[in-house]
Amino acid sequence: MWRERPTVALVITPRARLIDLQGASVNDLLDHLRTAVGDAHVLTDGADVAAYVVDWTGVHAGQALAVVRPGSTSEVAAVVTACRAAGASVVPQGGNTGLVGGGVPDATGTQVVLSLGRMRTVREVDPVAGTITVDAGVVLADVQDAAAQAGRLFPMSLGSEGSCTIGGNLATNAGGTAVLRYGMTRELVLGLEVVLPDGRIWDGLRGLRKDNTGYDLTQLFVGSEGTLGIITGAVLRLFPATPRHATAWVAVADVAAAVALLGLAQQHAGAHLSTFEIANRQALELVLAHLPGASDPLAEPSDWYVLVELAGAQTDDGLDDALEAILTAAVEADLAADAAIAGSPAQRTALWALREGISEAQKVEGATLKHDVTLPINRLADWVAEIGPKMAATLEGVRPVTYGHVGDGNLHYNLSAPVGGDDDLRTAAADLSTAIYDSVAAGNGSISAEHGLGRTKAAAGASYKSAVEVDLMRAVKRALDPDGLMNPGVLLPLVGQS
Amino acid sequence: MWRERPTVALVITPRARLIDLQGASVNDLLDHLRTAVGDAHVLTDGADVAAYVVDWTGVHAGQALAVVRPGSTSEVAAVVTACRAAGASVVPQGGNTGLVGGGVPDATGTQVVLSLGRMRTVREVDPVAGTITVDAGVVLADVQDAAAQAGRLFPMSLGSEGSCTIGGNLATNAGGTAVLRYGMTRELVLGLEVVLPDGRIWDGLRGLRKDNTGYDLTQLFVGSEGTLGIITGAVLRLFPATPRHATAWVAVADVAAAVALLGLAQQHAGAHLSTFEIANRQALELVLAHLPGASDPLAEPSDWYVLVELAGAQTDDGLDDALEAILTAAVEADLAADAAIAGSPAQRTALWALREGISEAQKVEGATLKHDVTLPINRLADWVAEIGPKMAATLEGVRPVTYGHVGDGNLHYNLSAPVGGDDDLRTAAADLSTAIYDSVAAGNGSISAEHGLGRTKAAAGASYKSAVEVDLMRAVKRALDPDGLMNPGVLLPLVGQS
Incomplete structure (x- = not known):
């Protein structure tokens, strides 16, 4: 069970002045919104709005008073000003690829979705300054x-990179497959x-790497999930191309072997190690079943796989040798049973598709x-070994589809329903998630590594934190958004919710 | 001239209830303080207090009601509670090596200095988790x-590393000579x-690299200079040893040559490049004059020098070759006139001493x-070329002692008085600093790269920021420290000051 929700000293309640949705105030x-952004960019018709009120998972669906699509920072400011005057809360949305309901409205139909989708300008690239x-x-x-x-x-890489926006990545402090080498979005x-x-x-569009002139407001907004303001632009770091x-798909016996292989890879490849991802057999089987053209690169099935990649400059001649050294050492140490090495860019793409296609x-x-x-x-392997039986005991036949960024200690421990048992999964969902979160919390882990808390996990997030920490977060929220109109109920639960 | 101080919407004034310093409340x-930490650790005698009320520069000196030396986090909490009850403001202090008056009390004699100097325990080292x-x-x-x-x-390295504390490094987001490779303290x-x-x-002592469960409170406290709370412990990242x-002291003609040499060094050494520092001839001459045993490693004087170092694991055999390749390419490109390569650890130490001894x-x-x-x-060289004549025009004979972390775009542009003209420097100080800060601000730079704002630069820091940004910082301050008792006047100017 989640721990009891901590006492909350500071109360945030969104002003709900839009009582009569048919009334003059609406x-x-x-x-005002049409004046701010033009008639064509204020959507209220059900069919127009539909794509903005349901998230990628299909699980999180709400209603919107309107969807507004500003075309510039000043238009965003005008929209926020109009909403504030009307007491309407604002839900910022980027590519709508989030997984925790952080970018879709609640069910009240009183919220305005502010889509950043029209702000698509690359303002400046400075390769010398990096x-x-x-936008x-x-x-x-x-x-x-x-x-x-x-x-x-620009190293950030996610499965949804073809549709997610950088503003959403910043608002959620997105992770992805390059965190091991380059860090999370905040880095x-x-x-x-910010509006x-x-x-x-x-x-705050400064490009300096050293600037100690006050609180780090940038880092405060990164990961704040639209609850403190709306990110409209960013200066990002670039790295050498x-x-x-050098890429390989490696069969390993278990998570412990994968973690040990990571140590070998770090030892041999050092800073060239850019990707170290894991997937279990169940994950691969779903990809083989549903991804057109996918094929198993290895002759024999394995319980677990690692996707390892080294990356370097044009002058880095030693990547293939380093990968081979890693794999040789892994076989000698009995950490790997077999491996497929990409011999061409097309083969590399095919290996990556196995990993990127899982979701x-x-x-x-x-x-x-x-x-x-x-x-x-160092607790990852034991945790995976222990949680599986708990899942099976809670719901017979449940299928753990386990994959993710093992180099960061981050797993997507996703459960597919027993075959034909979608409803059973929905019924058991709360018990399954609670068992997982309790064991993660007991192991000093995090219940949201890279997806954020959104609407789905806001209450759980607070329940696993100390009262002091929740108070601090609420104090920050109240300081920047005293009316509680920015994405209320996301990241922090509304008071009274749990 | 600094720009006019922006309008301030949110007012912070420290409660000043300690009106009668001889009174019962004191x-x-x-x-209460003696009960909290023991009689021996509450210093009020002038001689005992002296070392805590003047900073390293000797420029910033104040008075303290008392210096309190708690021995544990709970004792820190008790001290803060007692001070809050009495309305006394608290000035946290680490190794007292700051350069901007951020860790010493003001002149009122009403502040309590809280020294962390007794909290010296390394609580845990986990090499596997890194x-x-x-404390x-x-x-x-x-x-x-x-x-x-x-x-x-642990890569952070500063000239004062033998006496500065990690708490002070965190509170000021310290920089140093390893930022180029490993980032600032916040990274x-x-x-x-935190108390x-x-x-x-x-x-918040979590050691996870991925944890997206709310606002990044850690990054809010890092660099807050004791104005939001008192850092009492930290989990820090470790890196491969x-x-x-491979270390060299290189003669270069000017800052432009140094910046070009940086490009070459990055190209040849990649991630192995760990240090890239600059110093002008004036800086070296002061070290040769005042540092016992120092000698010029090169036969001919040069206007500017670079200290470049590559660092690697025991298995990295190519560092010497890479350094030689950098220097060869630099000579061929006319970027370097001469260089001394350290042939032994002792020679390396001697080269480093030339850089570390400047201050x-x-x-x-x-x-x-x-x-x-x-x-x-990319503006650094022009800036140095332009600011020198401005300094000379403001104070004849003033001696720029210019050095610092050129790889980060960060210079310590320090001025020594004209020979025999210490008083003249003091008289011209405001004009000199204003000219420097104005030109830095005009060039989209920062007036404090790594030292923080402290008491000395709080007003200047605010004057170069937008009203919106100052308001945001004041909102954060008020949210966490509504009574304004944590290091008031540091980082943000007191209202009414400028």
Whole structure:
């Protein structure tokens, strides 16, 4: 069971002045919004709004008073000002690829969805300074491309990179497959532009790596999930390009072997080690079943697999040798049974597709219950060994689809329903998640490694924190958003909810 | 001139209830403090207090009601609670090596200095997880040593590492000579323990690299200079040890050549490049004059020098070759005139002493006016070329002692008085600093790269920021420290000051 919700000293309640949805105040607000962004960019028709009120998982669905699509930072400010005057709360949305209901409205139909999707300008690329300045609505893959065109690397990489936006990545402090080498989103950002809850614009678009002139406001907004303001622009760090890769799909017996292999890889490849991902056989089988063209690269099935990649500059000639040394050492140490090494860019893409396709394949398979946990890496293997039987005891036939960023101690411990048992999974969901979160908390882990808390996990997040920590977070929230109109109920539970 | 101070919407004024310093309330407070930490650790005698009320520069001197030396986190909490009850403000102090008056009391004699100096326990070293957990009062060199004994590296390195404390490093987000490779202090910390202004303890001592469960409170406290709470413990990141080094002292013509040499060094050494420091001839001459045993490693004088170092694991055999390749390419490109390569650990130490000795040598030489600025690195050379004549025009004979972390765009642009003209420097100080800060601000730089704002630069810091940004910082301050009792006047100016 979650621990009892801590006493809350500071109360945030969104002002709910929009009592009569058919009333004059709503029409006034819509008029103001149309003036701010143009009629074409205020959506209220059900069909137009539909794609903005349900998230990627399909689990989190709400209603919106309107969806507003501003085209500039000043238009965002005008929208926020209008909503504030009307007492309407605002739900910022990027590519709507979140997994915890953080970017979709609640069920009241009183919230305004503010989509950053029209703000897609790459403002500046400075390869010498190693920075790129972008609008919040630029799709992650477009940030990567703009960096590549300047001969640089923007390293963040996610399965959803073709549709998620950099603003959403920043708001959620996104992770992905390059965290091991380059860190989370917060380590890739130098400065932000933010529309504050009072409609003012904070211009913090500085590209300096050293600037000790006050509180780190940038890091406060990163990961705040739209609850403190709306990120409209960012200065991001660029890195030297890594056009050369050495990539392998490795069969390992268990998580303990994967963790030991990580140690070998770090020893042999040092800073060149850029990816170290894990997947269990169940995850691979779903991909093989549902991803067109996917095939098992190894002759024999294995309980677990690791995707390992080294990356380097054009002048780094030793990547293939280093990978071979890692694999040789792994076989000698009985850590790996077999491995497929990518011999061409196409083969590399095929190996990556096995890893990147898991989430989509699991969705196609049926009902899914997602968990995104971190454990201290030296406890990871024991945790996986212990949690499996607990899951089976709670719901017979439940299928753990376990994969993720083992190099960071981060697993997506997702459960697929027993075959034909989607409803059974839904019934058992709370018990399954509670068992997982309790064991993660007991092991000094995190119940949300990289997806954030959103609406789904806000109460759980608070329940596993101390009263002091929740109070601190509420104090920060109240200081920046005293009216509680920025994405209420996300990240922190509304008072009275649990 | 600094820009006009922005309008301040949120007012912080420290409660000043300690009106009569001889009164009963003071005696009550001292009694409570003695109960909290023991009689021996509440210092009020002038001689005992002296070392705690003047900072390293000698410029910032104040008076203290008392100096309190708690021995544990709970004692820190008790001291803060007692001070809060009495309305006394608290000035946290680590090794008292700050340069901007952030750790010494003001002149009123009403403040309590809370020294962390007795909290020196290394709580845990976990080489597998790559973490070390320490009390705030552990001296930086002792953190480095504890990591080294576990076969790991804690990379932060400063001239004052033998006496500064990790708590002070965290509170000021310290920089140093390893930022180029490993980042500022905020990039080296995973979790904190903090005594809050209300006396409660926030236990955020988590060692996870991925934990997206709310606002990043850790990063909020890092760099807050004791104004939001008192850091009492921290979980820090450890890195693979780098026992091998290749080090050179290189003569370059100017800052532009140094920046170009940096590009070459990055190209040839990649992730092995760990240090890239600059110093002008004036800086070296002061060291040669005042540091016993120092000698010029090169036959001919040069206007500027670079200290470059590559560092690697025991297995990294190519460091010497890479350094030679850098220097060969530099000579071919006319970027370097000469270089001395350290052929032994003793020679390496001697080269480092030339760099690390500058600050002390300049202090011995006489009156010094310090500036710690960042410029975008591609503007650095022009800035140095332009600011010199402005300084000379303001004060004839003033001697720029310019050195610092050129790889980070960060220069310590310090001025020594004209020979025999200490008083002249003091008279011209405001004009000189204003000219420097104005030109830095105009060039999108920072007026404090790594030293923080402290008491000295709080007003200047606010004057170069937008009203929105100052309001945000004041909102954060008020949220966490509503009574304004934590290090008031540091980082943010008191209202009415400028």
